[in-house]
Amino acid sequence: MSTVYLNGAFVPKSEAKVSVEDRGFLLGDGVYEVASFYEGVPLCMDRHMARLERSLAALRIDFDVEGIDGVLRELVSRNGLDTAERSLVYLQITRGAAPRTHYFPTEPVEPTIYAYAASWSRPPQDAWDRGFRAITVPDRRWMRVDIKTILLLPNGMAYQDALEAGVDDAILVRDGVAIEGTHQNFWGVFDGRAVTHPESNLILAGITRGVVLEVADELGIPVEQRAIQVEELQHADELFFTGTTGEVRPCVEVDGSKIGNGRTGPVTHALSEGFLRRVARMKEAATAATP
Ligand SMILES: Cc1ncc(COP(=O)(O)O)c(C=O)c1O
Numbered sequence: 001m002s003t004v005y006l007n008g009a010f011v012p013k014s015e016a017k018v019s020v021e022d023r024g025f026l027l028g029d030g031v032y033e034v035a036s037f038y039e040g041v042p043l044c045m046d047r048h049m050a051r052l053e054r055s056l057a058a059l060r061i062d063f064d065v066e067g068i069d070g071v072l073r074e075l076v077s078r079n080g081l082d083t084a085e086r087s088l089v090y091l092q093i094t095r096g097a098a099p100r101t102h103y104f105p106t107e108p109v110e111p112t113i114y115a116y117a118a119s120w121s122r123p124p125q126d127a128w129d130r131g132f133r134a135i136t137v138p139d140r141r142w143m144r145v146d147i148k149t150i151l152l153l154p155n156g157m158a159y160q161d162a163l164e165a166g167v168d169d170a171i172l173v174r175d176g177v178a179i180e181g182t183h184q185n186f187w188g189v190f191d192g193r194a195v196t197h198p199e200s201n202l203i204l205a206g207i208t209r210g211v212v213l214e215v216a217d218e219l220g221i222p223v224e225q226r227a228i229q230v231e232e233l234q235h236a237d238e239l240f241f242t243g244t245t246g247e248v249r250p251c252v253e254v255d256g257s258k259i260g261n262g263r264t265g266p267v268t269h270a271l272s273e274g275f276l277r278r279v280a281r282m283k284e285a286a287t288a289a290t291p
Pocket of ligand 1: 034155180181182183184185203204205206207208209242243244245
């Protein structure tokens with residue numbers, strides 16, 4: 001039985017209960033984060049906490065994130081995941097329970113804090129050998145997807161479309177631009193340059209995206225942050241996604257057409273290896289810092 005964290009206490013999952021008046025349940029009024037742990041060591045926890053603070057501030061949810069990173073580490077330990085090659089922690093903060101109104105409650109409300117940890121593994125080798133594929137789907141989300149809210153129905157519908165089409169993710173398209181995946185940022189490689197959508201209200205500024213930008217810089221791979229038109233996709237040398245769950249994930253086919261030679265390209269490969277080296281360095285540093 002897994003142990004979860006709810007409102008200040010670690011409890012068995014079966015005992016974790018929230019109010020039917022919780023505004024997350026009724027209105028999707030909340031934010032979340034998902035962070036990766038590698039053998040119990042979190043990747044970029046400070047950046048996840050900074051993004052969480054930004055999301056909370058955007059929704060005017062009054063909650064101090066101080067100490068929450070420690071809670072997440074303890075959750076990993078309590079669930080026996082300290083030695084797991086990879087695990088994920090999900091953290092959700094909603095505005096709390098209050099009579100249902102469209103406006104924010106006028107009386108102070110205690111936010112609801114919920115977190116769980118789970119082991120996570122990379123897809124099997126045959127999935128890599130076959131290559132990851134995508135379809136394009138209209139971006140039906142709202143105009144503030146830079147805030148990491150729990151309002152994920154349009155992402156879920158697009159992902160479902162992808163799975164029903166027998167592929168691995170959907171590329172969300174708005175005004176002719178390939179914006180991002182359903183739960184990952186999207187990149188193309190054109191003439192040796194790695195291209196990804198600039199930060200704006202139209203994408204989530206992924207933590208993995210940020211790390212991969214740094215890795216590209218370290219490796220001397222030129223980067224351009226600009227919109228990628230859908231018509232450009234078939235002419236890309238490579239396409240790939242980045243995200244906490246998928247890390248750096250090549251995309252070798254879009255809407256049934258092969259990209260490049262239909263295999264993982266050299267830039268994607270270099271960035272993926274660079275990302276994994278970054279993870280290894282981070283683990284080493286954490287081990288060295290342990291008394
Ligand atoms: C829409 C969307 N874009 C991008 C990402 C990737 O962000 P990160 O690298 O922080 O996981 C996510 C992650 O959940 C996402 O939901």
